[in-house]
Amino acid sequence: MSGGETPRTESASDNKVVRLVPEKKPKLRVKRRSYDDCEHLPAELDPRLRTVRCLKCGLFLDPMQVLIELVNKHHPYWVNLQRAENEFKRLQKDLVEVRRELRNAKARLRRVQRKGGQTS
Numbered sequence: 001m002s003g004g005e006t007p008r009t010e011s012a013s014d015n016k017v018v019r020l021v022p023e024k025k026p027k028l029r030v031k032r033r034s035y036d037d038c039e040h041l042p043a044e045l046d047p048r049l050r051t052v053r054c055l056k057c058g059l060f061l062d063p064m065q066v067l068i069e070l071v072n073k074h075h076p077y078w079v080n081l082q083r084a085e086n087e088f089k090r091l092q093k094d095l096v097e098v099r100r101e102l103r104n105a106k107a108r109l110r111r112v113q114r115k116g117g118q119t120s
């Protein structure tokens with residue numbers, strides 16, 4: 001053999017070969033949605049099966065990963081809540097002190113008014 005291709009001639013059997021590649025694009029195409037596009041919220045928690053499932057894409061999520069993301073997302077709110085509770089406790093103590101001082105001031109005022117009434 002010389003190694004070169006021999007020119008192909010069309011035979012009668014070539015006309016009977018069915019072409020597998022369609023010439024036109026199909027009109028109906030299925031486009032799969034990428035799971036990466038989904039934020040997986042809202043999610044459904046099933047305590048009985050111990051599963052977390054995205055209600056949008058239906059994917060079962062890793063419960064530990066969901067928990068970590070929730071903690072990271074809500075951590076600033078927890079910090080603010082803790083600060084607000086501490087401030088509330090401090091204001092409650094201040095209110096007790098203010099009420100005590102008001103009671104004492106009223107008592108002093110009544111004593112002064114009684115003494116004033118006695119002298120005039």
Ligand SMILES: [Zn+2]
Pocket residue numbers: 038039040041054055056057058059
């Ligand atoms: Zn999802």
